[in-house]
Every structure is written in C-alpha cells, then in structure tokens.
Amino acid sequence: MGYAQLVIGPAGSGKSTYCSSLYQHCEAVQRTVHIVNLDPAAEKFDYPVAMDIRELISLDDVMEELGFGPNGGLIYCMEHLQENLDDWLEEELENYLDDDYLVFDCPGQIELFSHVPVLKNFVEHLQRKNFKVCVVYLLDSQFMTDVTKYISGCMASLSAMVQLELPHVNILSKMDLVTDRSGLKNYLNPEAPILLSQLNQHMPPSFAKLNKVLAELVDDFSMVNFVPLDLRKESSIQYVLSLIDNCIQYGEDADVKIRDFDEPEDD
Numbered sequence: 126m127g128y129a130q131l132v133i134g135p136a137g138s139g140k141s142t143y144c145s146s147l148y149q150h151c152e153a154v155q156r157t158v159h160i161v162n163l164d165p166a167a168e169k170f171d172y173p174v175a176m177d178i179r180e181l182i183s184l185d186d187v188m189e190e191l192g193f194g195p196n197g198g199l200i201y202c203m204e205h206l207q208e209n210l211d212d213w214l215e216e217e218l219e220n221y222l223d224d225d226y227l228v229f230d231c232p233g234q235i236e237l238f239s240h241v242p243v244l245k246n247f248v249e250h251l252q253r254k255n256f257k258v259c260v261v262y263l264l265d266s267q268f269m270t271d272v273t274k275y276i277s278g279c280m281a282s283l284s285a286m287v288q289l290e291l292p293h294v295n296i297l298s299k300m301d302l303v304t305d306r307s308g309l310k311n312y313l314n315p316e317a318p319i320l321l322s323q324l325n326q327h328m329p330p331s332f333a334k335l336n337k338v339l340a341e342l343v344d345d346f347s348m349v350n351f352v353p354l355d356l357r358k359e360s361s362i363q364y365v366l367s368l369i370d371n372c373i374q375y376g377e378d379a380d381v382k383i384r385d386f387d388e389p390e391d392d
C-alpha cells in the first residue's frame with residue numbers, strides 16, 4: 126500500500142511552493158516524502174525531484190518539433206504521459222516501496238481536471254498499484270478579494286471532485302498575504318446567503334438567478350470548505366498534512382499493527 130497526494134489548482138496558486146515546504150517540513154520531523162514533478166514546463170525546483178515527467182517528454186521539444194503553443198503543448202505532453210502509464214510510470218514506481226508517500230506536483234492548467242481525462246486515468250493507475258490518493262486543491266488567498274474569482278475557483282474545485290472521485294482537501298494558500306481576516310470565515314466555509322449577496326453586489330441584475338444557483342451549489346454540497354495554509358508556520362503545515370493523512374488513512378495501518386501486536390490475546 127502506497128500513499129499519494131495529487132496537488133492541483135489554478136496556475137500560480139502555490140502548488141510547487143507547497144510541495145517544497147511540505148518536503149522541508151517532513152525532513153524536519155524525520156518523515157520521508159518523495160515529490161514528483163508532473164509539470165512538463167517546470168524549469169526550477171526547490172525540492173529534490175524524485176520522478177520527473179520531463180524525462181519522458183519536455184514541453185520545449187513538443188513546441189519546437191510539433192509546433193504547439195504552450196497550452197496545447199502541455200495537453201499533448203499529458204496525453205503522452207497517459208499513453209505511457211504502463212511503461213514509464215510503471216518503471217518509475219518500481220523504485221518505491223510499499224509504504225512510500227508520493228506527492229505529485231501538477232501543472233496549473235485547469236483543463237487537466239475539468240474535461241481532459243488524463244489525471245483521472247493517472248489516478249486509476251495509481252489505485253491499481255495500491256496507492257491511496259488524496260486530491261489537494263490549492264486556491265490563492267488573493268481570490269478572496271473578488272467573490273466572482275472565488276466562485277470560479279470553487280467551481281474548478283468541484284469539477285475536480287466530480288471528475289476524480291477521490292478524498293479531497295481544499296486549501297486556501299498564501300495566507301501570509303492576508304492582512305484583513307474579517308471576512309475570512311465566509312470564504313473558508315461558504316454559506317449560500319452570504320455568497321449570493323456578495324455575488325449580486327458585483328454583477329448586473331441579470332445574473333441574479335444564476336448567482337442563486339451557484340451559491341446554493343457551493344453551499345448545498347458542503348463540499349467546498351477551505352483550510353487556510355500559512356507556510357511561515359510549521360503548525361499550519363502540520364495541521365494541513367494531518368488532515369490529508371487522515372483522508373488516506375496514512376499512519377492508521379501502522380497504529381493498528383502496533384496495537385494488534387501489543388495487546389495480549391484473550392483465550
């Protein structure tokens with residue numbers, strides 16, 4: 126049994142920075158995680174790269190040789206990854222043992238978790254290999270400054286939940302940039318009436334009906350809740366990690382084993 130986080134979210138939401146902070150945190154508490162780069166366009170890393178999609182295919186080559194633009198090129202690369210799950214990924218995974226914990230740093234194009242089945246197939250492959258996978262969706266705290274941006278971020282998260290059907294943790298990243306925390310609660314646990322009134326304030330009256338449906342969707346499902354993450358604080362990273370671990374039952378199996386072993390048997 127292996128464990129995995131699939132770190133997704135809009136471009137620039139802080140995925141790679143999260144991965145590197147997580148790596149450092151784990152190193153400090155003497156826990157091993159392996160960070161995998163799944164972004165064929167990535168150029169520099171603040172974490173040791175355990176596996177790298179660029180060894181399979183690089184965006185530069187695809188753009189140069191096939192004439193794709195950056196976004197089309199990225200989708201091409203990810204589809205190439207999908208076609209190579211049985212060889213490239215399979216071979217790479219052989220380097221990891223049963224209890225290993227992998228963190229996949231994904232590209233930021235939201236197409237990847239809205240309508241292209243690549244990540245879905247990727248995850249299914251991991252599951253066949255006995256990995257327990259949790260989606261970690263990052264949204265930049267700056268999205269709170271504009272409720273219309275925020276709701277689109279929620280929709281993207283919902284779409285990942287629906288498409289990937291996995292345990293899912295939403296994170297509001299870059300909390301160090303938030304100075305005014307007064308309205309924070311409304312964004313961490315959004316409620317329909319508040320969202321609705323804010324949306325209506327920001328959009329022309331013709332959107333009222335749509336706003337109502339959107340606000341209710343986010344609220345009704347109670348699926349979109351965010352956990353704030355402030356990378357300056359070890360306690361914040363620790364808390365987020367414990368939530369994710371809990372979702373994939375990391376550590377629980379080990380506990381059970383110890384308990385089984387310790388407890389005397391009744392005759």
Ligand SMILES: Nc1nc2c(ncn2[C@@H]2O[C@H](COP(=O)(O)OP(=O)(O)OP(=O)(O)O)[C@@H](O)[C@H]2O)c(=O)[nH]1
Pocket residue numbers: 134135136137138139140141142143164231232233234298299300301302355356
């Ligand atoms: N202040 C602050 N800035 C951050 C934080 N996390 C990331 N950033 C900055 O936000 C920018 C984007 O961060 P990345 O980690 O590269 O974001 P990403 O989601 O990996 O971006 P893509 O891979 O391009 O989608 C960088 O300039 C980071 O320095 C944070 O917690 N606080």
Ligand SMILES: [Mg+2]
Pocket residue numbers: 140141142164167230231232
């Ligand atoms: Mg990145």
